[in-house]
Amino acid sequence: MRGRFVSDPGDEELLCAYQSGETQAFEMLLVRYRRPLFNFLLRSVRDRGRAEELYQDVWMRVIERCDEFRGDAKFSTWLYTIARNRCVDHQRKMVFRRHASLDAPVPGSAQSLGERVPNPGPSTDRLAMRRTLQTRIAEAVEELPEDQREVFLMRQVQGLAFKEIAEVVGVSANTVKSRMRYALERLQNGLGDLEEHVGETEPQKHEL
Amino acid sequence: MNCEQCKEAVFELIEREVADPAGVKEILDRCPECRALFDEMKAALVAVDQLPLEEPPARVDADILRAALMRRTNVTRVGRRRFQAPPWAMAAIALLAVGVGVWAIPRDTELATEDALGTPVAESDEAIAAAPSPASAPAELEEAVGEKAEQALRLNQETQTAPLAKTAAKPSVARQQRARTKRKSAPAPARQVEAVEAAPEEGIDVGAVAGMADMAEAPAANGRAAGAASTVVLADESADREANKELKEDDDDATCRKTVADFEKRRRRDTGFKPDAELELALGRCYAKLGDTKRARTWLERAAAHPKTKIRAQIALKKLTPN
Numbered sequence A: 001m002r003g004r005f006v007s008d009p010g011d012e013e014l015l016c017a018y019q020s021g022e023t024q025a026f027e028m029l030l031v032r033y034r035r036p037l038f039n040f041l042l043r044s045v046r047d048r049g050r051a052e053e054l055y056q057d058v059w060m061r062v063i064e065r066c067d068e069f070r071g072d073a074k075f076s077t078w079l080y081t082i083a084r085n086r087c088v089d090h091q092r093k094m095v096f097r098r099h100a101s102l103d104a105p106v107p108g109s110a111q112s113l114g115e116r117v118p119n120p121g122p123s124t125d126r127l128a129m130r131r132t133l134q135t136r137i138a139e140a141v142e143e144l145p146e147d148q149r150e151v152f153l154m155r156q157v158q159g160l161a162f163k164e165i166a167e168v169v170g171v172s173a174n175t176v177k178s179r180m181r182y183a184l185e186r187l188q189n190g191l192g193d194l195e196e197h198v199g200e201t202e203p204q205k206h207e208l
Numbered sequence B: 001m002n003c004e005q006c007k008e009a010v011f012e013l014i015e016r017e018v019a020d021p022a023g024v025k026e027i028l029d030r031c032p033e034c035r036a037l038f039d040e041m042k043a044a045l046v047a048v049d050q051l052p053l054e055e056p057p058a059r060v061d062a063d064i065l066r067a068a069l070m071r072r073t074n075v076t077r078v079g080r081r082r083f084q085a086p087p088w089a090m091a092a093i094a095l096l097a098v099g100v101g102v103w104a105i106p107r108d109t110e111l112a113t114e115d116a117l118g119t120p121v122a123e124s125d126e127a128i129a130a131a132p133s134p135a136s137a138p139a140e141l142e143e144a145v146g147e148k149a150e151q152a153l154r155l156n157q158e159t160q161t162a163p164l165a166k167t168a169a170k171p172s173v174a175r176q177q178r179a180r181t182k183r184k185s186a187p188a189p190a191r192q193v194e195a196v197e198a199a200p201e202e203g204i205d206v207g208a209v210a211g212m213a214d215m216a217e218a219p220a221a222n223g224r225a226a227g228a229a230s231t232v233v234l235a236d237e238s239a240d241r242e243a244n245k246e247l248k249e250d251d252d253d254a255t256c257r258k259t260v261a262d263f264e265k266r267r268r269r270d271t272g273f274k275p276d277a278e279l280e281l282a283l284g285r286c287y288a289k290l291g292d293t294k295r296a297r298t299w300l301e302r303a304a305a306h307p308k309t310k311i312r313a314q315i316a317l318k319k320l321t322p323n
Helices: A011-019 A023-045 A048-068 A075-093 A126-142 A146-158 A162-169 A173-190 A192-198 B003-008 B010-019 B021-029 B032-048 B058-081 B087-104 B107-117 B121-130 B136-159 B162-185 B190-202 B222-231 B233-269 B277-289 B293-304 B310-320
Strands: none
Touching: A011 A023, A011 A048, A011 A075, A023 A048, A023 A075, A023 A126, A023 A146, A023 B058, A048 A075, A048 B058, A048 B310, A075 A146, A075 A162, A126 A146, A126 A173, A126 B032, A146 A162, A146 A173, A146 B032, A162 A173, A173 A192, A173 B003, A173 B010, A173 B032, B003 B010, B003 B032, B010 B021, B010 B032, B021 B032, B058 B310, B233 B277, B277 B293, B277 B310, B293 B310
16 A cells, blocks of 8 residues: 555545545554644643543544545645534533643642743753743643634644635634734743743754 | 735745745845844744644554544445345345245145155245255355355465464354354255365365365466455455454354353442443443343443543444444
């Protein structure tokens, strides 16, 4: 099967192959999108267990509905539309939005949020600094308003074009760009105190 | 480019800067406000570039792939059904053929038989039905198709790599078992019976021996074999599934009874015993296999509540629901 695709096949081509019964084509799609999709869901719902559940649901829906995909849109747009809808459903199901208390233990961790986010002081341990920085960024992203966060994640984690994001979200491309700008401004403000440390750690390469 | 346009195109400008730094500089030099926005966005993008990416659990990926594989199997099965007459039609044809066969026997022959054997006519009907008649034609046809599929399966297996060849040995045993079952339940041609009897001792592939002499030479040429296998791929997969299914059926039933009995015994001993997700799934499947749909549903629904067993339980639940 892998041999059948001499060059790097497009997502839509892989989905067509899967529609005709080639499971390995699906596997290739899964490999491509598993990480960004999972991180999109994880940062959207802010709970690892829930994110795993939604991640499974999204792929199950892709499996169940792959025959409905006619290639009018890009596969990535379709996938993220499903993922976003699942997130919206999830948010609706929640009676109220949880705001994690700094004193409350973080799910899956014995530490409270306050303990996990130390005030970043000067440190000689670069690795520890990087971890702190990453944690702060992740939390800052999770604190973004929902409409900005989803745009930011689709752009930054998956690398979708603004036009594609506009299709997924159902607004104009200019609105998407504005949301991205607001998100970055907010992040920049929130992470201002870390700015001096950003250059000290090596940037992480995103495998997309 | 005015300020509003610059604001809208700030991300494009950031991307463009790599290829055309002078052009971007020229645009930004016209307006300090645009320059500030550009720098701010660029700095923010650098900062968030270290957003950590986490890995989804491998077991979830494995479950997803399993579900994808099952869908593919279903697609193949549905595809094959298009070429098959529905079961009720086959049954109707068989009944009609039996009826015609019975009707065609002269009355005096029946009486003579009754007189000679001293048995009622109704009893001798069994013998008539068992004798070669037009009714056996569909069965023979099915047998031939089955054997072709088995042959293709065998040829296909021979083209596989060594590890696959190990797993491919199973259908062969299944075929032997199926052949034995068929021998018990229905009269088979003498040649086939001989082959079946000879096979277990000699470890011969019964499906290949019991007929289809014209295909016996096929394994000699691997390329041809692969071609033959691909042309009957639907039959091949179906035969594989059937063979595996039949092999497992008896064992599965026994295992299921044991699983359920063990569980019930344990729960009698310890009323507070709560099975884990895997056991819930196993119980659901076993009850389903043993025909207790209600209990099967209860356990499968419980298993579906666990992320670990969710997909498998949902698949089993779907099987419970009649289409």
